[in-house]
Amino acid sequence: MNEKGQSELKIPFNHAVHKKMKRFVKYICIIHLLIQTGIVFAQQSVTNEIKQHSLPVTAVDIPLDSVVVAGVDSLLLIDMEEIILSKAGGILNNGLIDHDIGAISSYLHEQGWWSAITTADVDSTENEPVILKFSVNTGSRMYFGRFYSDMEDKTDTALSPDFSDQYGNPFTKETFEQVINDIVALYSENGYPDAGIKPLMTAYGDTVDVNLRIHAGERAYIDSIVVIGLTITKDYVVLRELNHIIGRPAGPDAANDALAALRRLDFMRQREAPSIDYTPEGVCLLIVNLEEKGQGSFDGVVGYQPSDGGEKGEIIGTFNLDLANMFGTGRSSKVRWEKLGEKTEDLELGYNEPRIFGLPYIVSGMFMQEEREVLGYTRTQFSTTIGRYIGRLHINTGFRYEKVSADSLNSSHASGIEINTVWDDIDNSDNPRSGIRYGASWSLLSKSYRFGAKENTSLDRVSFNFDHYIPTINRQTIALLVRYRRVTGDRDRIDSADRYWIGGAKSLRGYREQQFPAVKALWGTIEYRFLTGGTSRFFVFVDTGHLINYVKNTVDSTFDEKTLTRTGYGFGLRIQSRAGTLGFDYGLGQGDSPGQGKLHMRLTAEF
Numbered sequence: 185m186n187e188k189g190q191s192e193l194k195i196p197f198n199h200a201v202h203k204k205m206k207r208f209v210k211y212i213c214i215i216h217l218l219i220q221t222g223i224v225f226a227q228q229s230v231t232n233e234i235k236q237h238s239l240p241v242t243a244v245d246i247p248l249d250s251v252v253v254a255g256v257d258s259l260l261l262i263d264m265e266e267i268i269l270s271k272a273g274g275i276l277n278n279g280l281i282d283h284d285i286g287a288i289s290s291y292l293h294e295q296g297w298w299s300a301i302t303t304a305d306v307d308s309t310e311n312e313p314v315i316l317k318f319s320v321n322t323g324s325r326m327y328f329g330r331f332y333s334d335m336e337d338k339t340d341t342a343l344s345p346d347f348s349d350q351y352g353n354p355f356t357k358e359t360f361e362q363v364i365n366d367i368v369a370l371y372s373e374n375g376y377p378d379a380g381i382k383p384l385m386t387a388y389g390d391t392v393d394v395n396l397r398i399h400a401g402e403r404a405y406i407d408s409i410v411v412i413g414l415t416i417t418k419d420y421v422v423l424r425e426l427n428h429i430i431g432r433p434a435g436p437d438a439a440n441d442a443l444a445a446l447r448r449l450d451f452m453r454q455r456e457a458p459s460i461d462y463t464p465e466g467v468c469l470l471i472v473n474l475e476e477k478g479q480g481s482f483d484g485v486v487g488y489q490p491s492d493g494g495e496k497g498e499i500i501g502t503f504n505l506d507l508a509n510m511f512g513t514g515r516s517s518k519v520r521w522e523k524l525g526e527k528t529e530d531l532e533l534g535y536n537e538p539r540i541f542g543l544p545y546i547v548s549g550m551f552m553q554e555e556r557e558v559l560g561y562t563r564t565q566f567s568t569t570i571g572r573y574i575g576r577l578h579i580n581t582g583f584r585y586e587k588v589s590a591d592s593l594n595s596s597h598a599s600g601i602e603i604n605t606v607w608d609d610i611d612n613s614d615n616p617r618s619g620i621r622y623g624a625s626w627s628l629l630s631k632s633y634r635f636g637a638k639e640n641t642s643l644d645r646v647s648f649n650f651d652h653y654i655p656t657i658n659r660q661t662i663a664l665l666v667r668y669r670r671v672t673g674d675r676d677r678i679d680s681a682d683r684y685w686i687g688g689a690k691s692l693r694g695y696r697e698q699q700f701p702a703v704k705a706l707w708g709t710i711e712y713r714f715l716t717g718g719t720s721r722f723f724v725f726v727d728t729g730h731l732i733n734y735v736k737n738t739v740d741s742t743f744d745e746k747t748l749t750r751t752g753y754g755f756g757l758r759i760q761s762r763a764g765t766l767g768f769d770y771g772l773g774q775g776d777s778p779g780q781g782k783l784h785m786r787l788t789a790e791f
Contacts (some may be wrong), residue, residue: 245275245276246275246276246308246314247273247274247275247276247314248270248271248272248273248274248275248276248314248315248316249272249313249314249315250272250313250315250316251268251270251271251272251315251316251317251318252315252316252317252318253268253288253317253318253320254317254318254319254320255319255320255321255322256292256320256322260292260295263291264288264291267284267287267288267291268284268287268288268318269283269284269287270284270316276306276314276316281304281316284304284318285302285303285304285318288302288318288320289301289302292320292322294356294357294358295325295354295355295356295357296325296326296327296354296355296356297322297323297324297325297326298323298326298387299323299324300320300321300322300323301320301321301323302318302319302320302321303318303319304316304317304318304319305317305319324390325354325355325390326354326355326387326390326391326392327352327353327354327355327390327391327392328350328351328352328353328354328355328359328391328392328394329351329391329392329393329394330351330393330394331347331350331363331393331394331395331396332393332394332395332396333367333395333396333397333398334395334396334397334398335398335399335400336382336397336398336399343367343370343371343374347363350363355392360383360394363394364381364383364396367379367381367396367398368380368381371398371400372460372462373435373436373459373460374434374435374436375403375404375405375433375434375435375460375468376400376401376402376403376404377401377404377462377466377468378401378402379398379399379400379401380398380399380401381396381397381398381399382396382397382399383395383396383397384396384397403433403434404433404434404460404462404466404468405431405432405433405434405468406429406430406431406432406433406434406438406460406468406469406470407430407467407468407469408430408467408468408469408470409423409426409429409430409469409470409472410469410470410471410472411423411472411474412455412471412472412473412474413455413473413474413475413476414474414476415476416476416479416509416512417451417452417476417509417512417514418512418513418514421449421509421512421513421514421538422446422449422452422472422474424539424544425445425446425448425449426442426445426446426470426472428441428445429441429442429445429470434460434468434470435460438460438470439457439458439459439460439470441575442458442470442472443457443458444575444576445573446458446472446474447576447608448573448578449514450477450508450516450613451476451477451478451479451508451509451514452474452475452476452477453474453475453476453477454473454474454475455473455474455475456473458470458471458472458473459471476509477508477790478508478789478790478791479507479508479509479510479512479791480505480506480507480508480509480790480791481504481505481506481508481788481789481790481791482504482505482506482764482787482788482789482791483502483503483504483506483786483787483788484501484502484503484504484786484787484788485501485502485689485767485784485785485786486499486500486501486784486785486786487499487500487501487688487689487697487782487783487784487785488500488782488783489525489696489697489782490779490780490781490782492696492780495696498525498526499523500522500523500524500525500688500697501522501523502520502521502522502523502689503519503520503521503522504518504519504520505518505519505520506518513538514538514539515535515536515537515538516535516536516538517533517534517535517536518532518533518534519532519533520532524688524697524698525558525696525697525698526558527555527556527557527558528555528556528557528558528697528698529555530552530553530554530555531552531553532550532551532552532553533550533551533552534548534549534550534551535548535549535550536548540570544572544573545570545571545572546570546571546572546573546580547568547569547570548567548568548569548570548571548580548582549566549567549568550565550566550567550568551564551565551566552564552565552566553565554681556680556681559680559681560590560591560594560680561588561589561590561594561679561680561681562588562589562590563586563587563588563589563681564586564587564588564589565584565585565586565587566584566585567582567583567584567585567602568582568583569581569582569583569602569604570582571604576607576608576609577605577606577607578605578606578607578608579603579604579605579606580603580604580605581601581602581603581604582601582602583599583600583601583602584599584600584601584602584627584629585597585598585599586598586599586629586681588679588681590679590681592635592637593635593637593638594633594637594679594680594681595633595634595635596631596632596633596634596679597631597632597634598629598630598631598632598643599629599630600627600628600629600630600642600643601627601628602625602626602627602628603625603626603627604623604624604625605622605623605624605625606621606622606623607620607621607622607623608621609621610651610653611653614718614719615715615718615719615720615721615758616651616653616661616663617653617655617659617661617715618653618654618655618661619652619653620650620651620652620653621649621650621651622648622649622650622651623647623648623649623650624646624647624648624649625645625646625647626644626645626646626647627643627644627645628642628643628644628645629642629643629645630642631643631673631677638676638677639677641673641674641677642673643671643672643673643678643682644671644672644673645669645670645671645672646668646669646670646672647667647668647669647670648666648667648668649665649666649667650664650665650666650667651663651664651665652664652665659714659715659716659717660712660713660714660715661712661713661715662710662711662712662713663709663710663711663712663713663723664708664709664710665708665709665710665711666706666707666708666709667691667705667706667707667708668705668706669684669686669702669704669705669706670703670704670705671683671684671703671704672703675734675742675743676743678703678734680701683701683702683703683733684701684702684703684705685698685699685700685701685702686698686699686700686701686702686705686707686729686731687699687700688782689769689782689784691707691727691729692707692727692728692729692750692752692773693725693727693752693754693769693771693782693784694727694751694752694753694754694771694772694773694774694776694781694782695750695752695771695773695782696782700729700731700733700748700750701733702731702732702733702748703732703733703734704731704732705729705730705731705732706729706730706731707727707728707729707730707731708727708728708729709725709726709727710725710726711723711724711725712724712725717760718760719758719760719765719788720757720758720759720760720765721757721758722755722756722757722758723755723756723757724753724754724755725753725754725755725756725771726751726752726753727751727752727753727771728749728750728751728752729749729750729751730747730748730749731747731748731749731750732745732746732747732748733745733746733748734746750773750774751773751774752771752772752773752774753771753772754769754770754771754772754781755769755770756768756769756770763787763789764787764788764789764790765787765788765789766785766786766787767784767785767786767787767788768783768784768785768786769783769784769785769786770782770783770784
């Protein structure tokens with residue numbers, strides 16, 4: 185770790201190789217340019233006509249009163265003033281004049297006037313000002329025609345940028361060199377640091393076609409990784425995520441794989457995309473430039489549910505504390521507490537170990553307790569899982585245990601297995617504009633009643649999440665969010681604690697928290713978002729859900745399916761501030777008046 189907080193390997197890093205290559209290519213370009221245009225230059229009659237009057241210019245120092253260049257526009261004059269050595273107030277000198285004629289001609293040739301002719305005249309008489317005049321006849325200018333490329337060596341690589349935008353543009357040395365440098369840089373970024381180019385030009389009329397003969401050279405492989413920007417995080421936390429890149433062929437594929445791997449580190453942001461570079465000794469480096477987020481985050485939500493249908497108005501709230509990078513080791517933990525209404529609250533504790541025995545497996549543990557006095561039960565859950573990332577895919581599997589404390593009829597405990605998967609390809613986790621994210625989970629639990637009042641059964645749970653962000657115009661996007669939940673078991677043994685409870689800020693906005701019980705639930709959200717920078721946005725939304733629940737028939741004590749469809753709508757905003765991201769959501773249910781809207785305010789901050 186250096187004084188700037190940059191984590192580096194022992195291998196020095198600079199751009200010397202690129203500079204040498206660019207100089208080498210520059211020399212080749214100039215040589216071939218001169219060869220191709222040599223005949224034209226040879227036919228040019230560059231003359232230096234100096235009118236001598238009362239004194240020969242070689243005999244006495246004659247001061248120059250002014251220097252004039254005629255025949256070129258004002259933009260070219262600005263550049264010529266820097267290359268002409270003859271200056272007003274200086275001395276009239278044949279050697280300087282010869283130099284200036286050559287410099288002007290060379291400059292014009294490099295700018296595409298290949299047939300330009302320059303002459304010089306001195307106008308002076310006794311007791312009158314001495315004027316040195318350069319007269320330029322530029323002739324016709326040359327323009328770029330088509331670019332062609334040929335591979336000189338056998339390689340599967342045929343990288344060729346599109347230079348069609350150069351067709352018809354004036355020929356200049358600077359543009360020509362930039363084309364060559366861009367191709368060399370392209371091959372270097374794709375793992376061919378020794379690529380060379382032999383440009384051949386063919387002129388006809390006022391057009392120049394360019395044939396680029398490319399020698400790719402040997403493919404480079406990533407030897408080392410350089411990480412820049414770490415201040416708190418330990419070097420190994422980042423490097424262990426990238427070790428699989430060592431030995432890979434250099435190029436965009438390796439850089440993209442590194443980018444996907446770094447997305448797993450939620451406590452990091454990308455300053456720049458990973459890039460490929462080389463030391464003077466030819467060692468291939470993967471450069472990773474990162475910015476650390478806060479080591480933890482706080483998310484607090486306060487909401488108000490107005491009185492409705494006999495339910496009194498009440499304050500609800502959520503408190504989330506996430507430690508994403510404990511002591512710079514990549515370990516994480518979280519605490520969640522929710523107050524969802526009268527005598528209804530949740531407490532959740534979690535911990536993640538990012539590596540187990542040095543292997544790329546994540547071990548997680550979770551404890552949660554749900555207090556539902558209104559529904560007459562308390563549920564305690566414990567789970568532990570092991571998983572890993574495979575590219576953008578995260579998968580884990582583990583063991584789950586639940587205990588429900590209720591009356592003597594419904595108290596139970598259950599245990600079994602669960603599997604969870606997430607595939608993430610969104611562009612920005614804080615405020616996404618494009619991308620897709622899938623999530624799915626499945627669990628199978630064996631359920632036993634503690635006091636033998638009911639026969640044992642099994643619970644099969646499935647959940648699915650789908651997030652799709654579709655960019656539109658001017659930093660606007662459509663967020664399409666779909667959720668599906670299902671629990672399967674004997675109808676008379678799916679208790680209140682086994683059901684999903686839908687409604688509120690996390691599902692159907694515009695309704696009370698956990699208002700609707702369901703054994704099957706499908707709901708979706710459409711948000712139109714106006715992204716205003718950073719984590720800030722304004723949005724309008726529509727939430728709609730189709731819910732199925734089992735309801736006991738009082739006639740024959742069987743359980744019938746009851747379906748329910750509800751829609752909520754409203755608006756919200758997120759404002760980035762020094763204190764964090766401030767949020768405001770306002771939602772209305774079907775038939776609600778403005779005074780019956782559900783309000784949620786939140787603050788999300790990093791520390």
